[in-house]
Amino acid sequence: MNKNAYLEGSAIPSSLTEAQWQSAVVATLASLNDKPGALLPILHEIQGQLGYVPPESIELIAKALNQSSAEIYGVISFYHQFRTTPVGAHQVEICRAESCQSMGGRALEAHAKASLGVDYHQTTSDGEVTLEPVYCLGNCACSPSIRIDDQTYARVTPEQFDALMEGLKIRSLEVQNG
Amino acid sequence: MVKCFVPQDMTAKAMGADQAAGFIQNAANQSGAQVELVRNGSRGLFWLEPLVEVETEAGRIGFGPVTFDKLDTTLIDALLSADQSHPLCEGLVEEIPYLKNQQRFSFVRAGLDDPLSLAFYQSTGGYVGLRNALAMSGQAIVDQVKESGLRGRGGAAFPTGIKWQTVHDVAADEGETKYIVCNADEGDSGTFADRLAMEADPYQLIEGMTIAAMAVGAEQGYIYLRSEYPEAHRILNAAISIAEQANLLGDNILDSGRRFNLEVRLGAKAYICGEETALLESLEGKRGMVRAKPPLPAIKGLFGQPTIVNNVLTLAAVPFILREGAAAYAEVGFGRSRGTLAFQLAGNIKRGGLVELGFGPSLKSLLDDFGGGTYTGRPMRAVQVGGPLGAYLPESQWDTPLDYESFAAKQAVLGHGGVVVFDDHVDMSEQARFSMEFCVAESCGKCTPCRIGSTRGVEVIDRIRANENRAANLELLEELCETMVDGSLCAMGGMTPFPVMSAVRHFPEDFAAEGSK
Ligand SMILES: Cc1cc2nc3c(=O)[nH]c(=O)nc-3n(C[C@H](O)[C@H](O)[C@H](O)COP(=O)(O)O)c2cc1C
Ligand code: SF4
Ligand code: FES
Numbered sequence: 001m002n003k004n005a006y007l008e009g010s011a012i013p014s015s016l017t018e019a020q021w022q023s024a025v026v027a028t029l030a031s032l033n034d035k036p037g038a039l040l041p042i043l044h045e046i047q048g049q050l051g052y053v054p055p056e057s058i059e060l061i062a063k064a065l066n067q068s069s070a071e072i073y074g075v076i077s078f079y080h081q082f083r084t085t086p087v088g089a090h091q092v093e094i095c096r097a098e099s100c101q102s103m104g105g106r107a108l109e110a111h112a113k114a115s116l117g118v119d120y121h122q123t124t125s126d127g128e129v130t131l132e133p134v135y136c137l138g139n140c141a142c143s144p145s146i147r148i149d150d151q152t153y154a155r156v157t158p159e160q161f162d163a164l165m166e167g168l169k170i171r172s173l174e175v176q177n178g
Numbered sequence: 179m180v181k182c183f184v185p186q187d188m189t190a191k192a193m194g195a196d197q198a199a200g201f202i203q204n205a206a207n208q209s210g211a212q213v214e215l216v217r218n219g220s221r222g223l224f225w226l227e228p229l230v231e232v233e234t235e236a237g238r239i240g241f242g243p244v245t246f247d248k249l250d251t252t253l254i255d256a257l258l259s260a261d262q263s264h265p266l267c268e269g270l271v272e273e274i275p276y277l278k279n280q281q282r283f284s285f286v287r288a289g290l291d292d293p294l295s296l297a298f299y300q301s302t303g304g305y306v307g308l309r310n311a312l313a314m315s316g317q318a319i320v321d322q323v324k325e326s327g328l329r330g331r332g333g334a335a336f337p338t339g340i341k342w343q344t345v346h347d348v349a350a351d352e353g354e355t356k357y358i359v360c361n362a363d364e365g366d367s368g369t370f371a372d373r374l375a376m377e378a379d380p381y382q383l384i385e386g387m388t389i390a391a392m393a394v395g396a397e398q399g400y401i402y403l404r405s406e407y408p409e410a411h412r413i414l415n416a417a418i419s420i421a422e423q424a425n426l427l428g429d430n431i432l433d434s435g436r437r438f439n440l441e442v443r444l445g446a447k448a449y450i451c452g453e454e455t456a457l458l459e460s461l462e463g464k465r466g467m468v469r470a471k472p473p474l475p476a477i478k479g480l481f482g483q484p485t486i487v488n489n490v491l492t493l494a495a496v497p498f499i500l501r502e503g504a505a506a507y508a509e510v511g512f513g514r515s516r517g518t519l520a521f522q523l524a525g526n527i528k529r530g531g532l533v534e535l536g537f538g539p540s541l542k543s544l545l546d547d548f549g550g551g552t553y554t555g556r557p558m559r560a561v562q563v564g565g566p567l568g569a570y571l572p573e574s575q576w577d578t579p580l581d582y583e584s585f586a587a588k589q590a591v592l593g594h595g596g597v598v599v600f601d602d603h604v605d606m607s608e609q610a611r612f613s614m615e616f617c618v619a620e621s622c623g624k625c626t627p628c629r630i631g632s633t634r635g636v637e638v639i640d641r642i643r644a645n646e647n648r649a650a651n652l653e654l655l656e657e658l659c660e661t662m663v664d665g666s667l668c669a670m671g672g673m674t675p676f677p678v679m680s681a682v683r684h685f686p687e688d689f690a691a692e693g694s695k
Binding site: 043078101136137155 | 407461
């Protein structure tokens with residue numbers, strides 16, 4: 001599936017406003033800029049706050065670190081973790097590595113993609129879930145494993161996967177109502 | 179008062195440890211029972227997680243796995259009264275054969291208490307090694323590590339003492355620093371020993387790094403931790419700040435006038451950043467591209483300075499050596515593989531978990547005596563040892579002794595000790611394809627054979643699987659693998675052929691014409 005075509009029809013909030021991202025980026029740069037090898041901590045912090053690294057912020061980061069924008073972009077694109085586009089409310093990662101394969105991980109991946117209607121690196125049309133692959137969560141004694149945001153789940157069956165996704169929707173509704 | 183232990187380890191939580199803890203606490207509140215709930219680390223018996231332990235006069239009684247579906251009032255009653263007739267009761271934890279039959283050095287404390295309890299750490303020999311080290315010269319510390327025979331646990335098994343000697347001997351120029359870097363990237367599938375060590379016994383690693391710093395005269399250390407380990411991140415940061423408050427890190431360690439500061443840095447999901455030079459690039463804030471060696475990191479490492487890069491378990495072995503003496507460590511083991519290795523049983527295995535043993539037992543005894551066969555109950559067919567770059571071993575090779583040299587003789591590797599089991603449902607051509615695909619996804623891109631060769635590898639295997647010119651394509655695959663072995667700068671491209679060719683060699687029927695399997 002074409003990523004852009006998919007995003008067009010989605011309810012994902014488009015980019016943040018300039019005021020939103022700028023204050024986060026400026027504050028982050030001020031607090032971390034002096035660390036030796038500061039770039040990864042900076043990118044982690046910005047993505048942690050905003051969900052992604054806004055492309056508009058790259059020049060600011062470059063200036064602060066005395067590097068070129070191309071260098072910053074090169075680092076962002078090298079690591080699987082960093083992204084320059086918005087994400088869903090929840091990040092769902094499915095382990096693709098060998099131990100999980102041996103316990104039905106491939107079937108679980110196929111099920112997840114089909115039931116969410118997205119491929120890896122895509123977000124569901126309601127903006128709830130971004131699906132990502134991961135290569136080992138260190139939970140291999142109880143494979144197959146997935147992670148939802150910061151919580152890992154072990155021995156996940158397709159049925160449990162669906163139940164977990166239902167749980168996410170209910171939780172998000174609670175947050176909206178509350 | 180009943181003292182009850184519920185692990186806070188990532189796998190225990192993934193199996194429902196938080197729910198178990200909540201359930202026990204609620205039940206206690208309602209019945210008015212006096213319960214002290216300790217969130218310990220895991221013992222590494224992951225097949226029993228959540229393993230809830232209750233302290234009695236006879237010792238700690240274990241119940242497991244206390245998963246959500248089994249949590250009822252009968253179980254809670256049995257737990258709080260340590261009633262051994264309950265079907266989930268495992269009896270005395272120390273007597274469970276899986277644990278009892280291990281030789282635990284690095285993991286001796288794992289799961290015994292709250293991992294952040296510094297009092298517990300010190301009551302079990304913690305920081306004796308550092309105190310000894312502070313009274314010794316740097317050279318004397320390095321000599322102890324050399325005599326212990328300790329070899330790096332990150333995979334390459336390089337003698338640790340020699341690496342330290344190199345860093346020790348480089349005269350740091352005026353105003354320049356040496357660094358201690360802990361490689362906590364643990365990217366191999368089937369491995370979780372570093373994670374367990376960090377989550378269950380963080381001070382052991384911190385002490386090991388501090389001793390390393392005293393040995394070579396470093397003042398700054400970094401733990402490069404993969405971002406997939408948020409629990410370890412939280413625990414390490416908390417442990418570091420507690421150690422700082424106790425003067426065990428910082429500007430005046432134990433009033434010795436010596437300084438060492440430690441910081442955790444997160445990776446960003448790139449397998450290649452486990453390779454030591456790519457790791458250093460990443461720590462410097464760059465793309466994780468592998469550097470050509472020489473210069474060795476020991477001479478020109480982080481920010482161009484002399485740097486020790488060691489695996490978590492290498493550094494975690496050091497406090498024992500400085501406390502008990504080099505000979506006590508060297509006593510255990512097999513041939514040139516001294517001490518213990520933390521084997522990690524994973525994949526399709528009934529009793530997955532961490533098994534720390536002296537080198538030397540056969541793979542088969544590990545699989546049978548500890549693992550208990552497959553999880554699915556079907557016959558075992560293939561075992562991948564040593565992570566995604568390790569060979570797949572067929573049954574005829576499971577008698578191989580677990581030590582570096584014996585594995586090398588079989589064109590296999592022990593690596594970080596990860597053991598991933600597959601039952602007879604596995605399609606080995608699919609596994610071979612995945613190895614190439616993994617290399618495509620994770621290559622740093624510096625060498626053509628690795629970057630492009632892996633993509634071609636996927637295509638060739640696809641043609642073999644589609645039964646197109648099979649014989650010619652198998653030959654092509656072999657040549658491609660040779661090129662990758664010969665033309666790659668690091669083990670990513672240089673070892674991806676190991677799993678691929680082992681699959682072709684040992685499981686040829688899976689690469690045969692459609693329908694003939
Ligand atoms: C592709 C690749 C990935 C590696 N991943 C790790 C890793 O995750 N953890 C680790 O300790 N060593 C890893 N290594 C080995 C390191 O390069 C290095 O040998 C090790 O950190 C040295 O520490 P040691 O001597 O204590 O083993 C990897 C090597 C390669 C080539
Ligand atoms: S073999 Fe692959 S990962 Fe290693 S340096 Fe070359 S391109 Fe990078
Ligand atoms: S292989 Fe999936 S958690 Fe390790």
